[in-house]
Amino acid sequence: MKVAANKQLVDANKQLAVAANNQLAEMDSTAVLLQHNGQWDQNKNYINFDVCGIVIRSDCNYNKLIDVICNELNLSTTTHSQLYNEVAKTEEAASNSDDEPVDYSVAEEVADFIDYVELVSNQIIEMIDERHRNNEEEVIDIDDDLVITNNRHQEISLSQIYKDKETLKTVLSHYAINNHFQYCVQKSCKKEYLVACLDKNCKWMLRASRNGNTNQFIIRKFSHIHTCALEIRLKDQRQATSTIIVDMIKHKFTNIKTKYTATDIVRDLKHDHEVQVKYSKAWRSREKAIEKVRGKAAESYAELPSYLYMLHRTNPGSYIELKSDEDGMFLYAFVALNASMKGWPYCIPVVIVDGTFLKSTYGGILLVAAIQDAEGKIFPLAFCVVDSENDDSWEWFFDKFRKAYGVREDMSIVSDRHESIIKATITLYPEVPHGAFTFHLLKNMKSKFKKNSKKFKDTFFAATNAYTVKKFEYKTRELDKIDKRL
Incomplete structure (x- = not known):
């Protein structure tokens, strides 16, 4: 019997499970749709299938999931083992024979079945864990004055509330740069943000989650002590992205007369934060900062x-x-x-x-x-x-x-x-x-008559400042004595 499912069903499984979670909360279970008795077309899509529903408990593992599916479809675990035996025989025949054709249909069917079960089981486990976390983390009614809205907030501590996830991410990036360490994102979704130190053996970590149906994020768990080596922390700063650098330097461009070059940015980041960035990244950050403060040129026109x-x-x-x-x-x-x-x-x-x-x-x-x-x-x-x-x-x-x-x-x-x-x-x-302009005239004369430029400067200005024709002609004759071409 063919047992498989289209991967597009995973999203439908999620929606069905969320809808059924309220009814199944007391049972601590999750509802999932199962497609079976279908066929694979040439594009590897599963078609002409039957659908049934199964209920999976939160303590379900891979073997238990197989048992639930087999019971629902009136299959025995022996049948499931026989399928694996067929795969083994097929592989053995392929290795022992170079001439005779080998039928891989059974092997491919079982492989597709296993891949899908693993995919669904991972989705189910993640969904159940998320539901448990949401049940454990109560919604907090927060005073607006306690919500952090400043991207440059200096300190991070347990139970802090941020206006949204982006504010938390920006503050965390600044915090990592100022405290000379790096972190990696382990999970990031609409409801949760989990980060840990770049060193897998380090105990530093932070987990935040959404406050109910609001956009606010609350730091639920925070271990602030680093146990990693100093050279790992001071390696190339991955948190110093152009977006974060823009947030650090944009105040430099509020005054139109301020000249703040990419070289200045490289120097200041090295001096103030011990962060070494390339000139190209500094230049991109400068362009983005100018655009953020002064707007786009096209929009201005x-x-x-x-x-x-x-x-x-x-x-x-x-x-x-x-x-x-x-x-x-x-x-x-x-x-x-x-x-x-x-x-x-x-x-x-x-x-x-x-x-x-x-x-x-x-x-x-x-x-x-x-x-x-x-x-x-x-x-x-x-x-x-x-x-x-x-x-x-x-x-x-x-x-x-x-x-x-x-x-x-x-x-x-x-x-x-x-x-x-x-x-x-x-x-x-x-x-x-x-x-x-006498200034432009003198500049042109200097570029054309470089040899005598120091000699005719005073005489030239005397001629241009003359208030009578007689005095002007006298000074021009003096210029002729220096160089008749003047």
């Missing part, structure tokens, strides 16, 4: 229209523009606040424009226009985010700048010698003089 709308609402009179490409993706953004527009008439009419690289995920360029107030202090006028410094981006910037500020008497524009800026100012500010 998605919120840009809402941000600009609220910026205009809270600063009425400002000039704000947002431009997207044909696919609706971000392209340019221009902002000139009302406060800057009101201060514009009272500042020195020399507009300084420049661009700088954005060190973000998607890069880009920040274009800025500034001016000096009556006291010579920097006064911001407008800023613009673009993809790169090209003809289109600078022309778009000056177009929006002119709409926001217009033209003033004696106004002039100063920038570096970027060709796109020169083209844009000629197109949109043809009536306004355009000058160049």
Whole structure:
């Protein structure tokens, strides 16, 4: 007779057993479904079977389980032994004969039967143990003030209550790092969390379980003394995952100006916790920490229209523009606040424009226009985010700048010698003089005439600071004497 079952039945067994546990609690037994008298198809699925139910006590072992099944199916234990004998004969025939074909059907049937019985018996034992633990561990009504919610909680002790399993896991990881030991997870499910020291001979262990139907986890058993060797505890720290490192360093990135590199992370973990991590893991942890504190760059761009709308609402009179490409993706953004527009008439009419690289995920360029107030202090006028410094981006910037500020008497524009800026100012500010930064000029001259760079610096600045044409021409002749190409 064929006796087997599809492994998919295991889940059904669990559900049936849980439903029947209340009725069978006094009997200390578990109900299980059994499939039999079926056939195996080509895909090794058990089909065309009969189903019956059996009750298994908690003290059931493998042999008792076989007896229960045989009694239910009207089989004798002798029949079961005969099946094993058939397997032995088949194996012996296979070993003694190289030519004659051997029928393995009986052997395969018995092997499948044994595998399934072992699988079901393990599920049953685990289910009964879990039910016993739930019966032993009463549900506790806990004051919210006693529940641990802080991931960086320092100490662990018996009967502590955590808001959920993830909080307990994070606290435990920090605890292992700070106390210089490692642990391994022996069991982790929705209702229980069991860990032990990495050394199997060590007595350190912790078991926590769920508090009834809540998400809270309570430490039910905790042996805090280590009996393992020190070199095992100080081996590579497996609890120092990137997720835990993120939790340790994320406060470093609350200030946008803070520079905290992967090298700094490697150094601090080694110094503060005696944990050695690779640069690659430190770099990944840094990226995750920045994302956790400041959010994802893509999500920030998605919120840009809402941000600009609220910026205009809270600063009425400002000039704000947002431009997207044909696919609706971000392209340019221009902002000139009302406060800057009101201060514009009272500042020195020399507009300084420049661009700088954005060190973000998607890069880009920040274009800025500034001016000096009556006291010579920097006064911001407008800023613009673009993809790169090209003809289109600078022309778009000056177009929006002119709409926001217009033209003033004696106004002039100063920038570096970027060709796109020169083209844009000629197109949109043809009536306004355009000058160049002396700093950029000197930098270009030094790179081109390295041999005489120390000789012409003072003379160059004297020429750029000249207030009369006569003095300027005199200083330029001095430059010619140093190098006519200047």
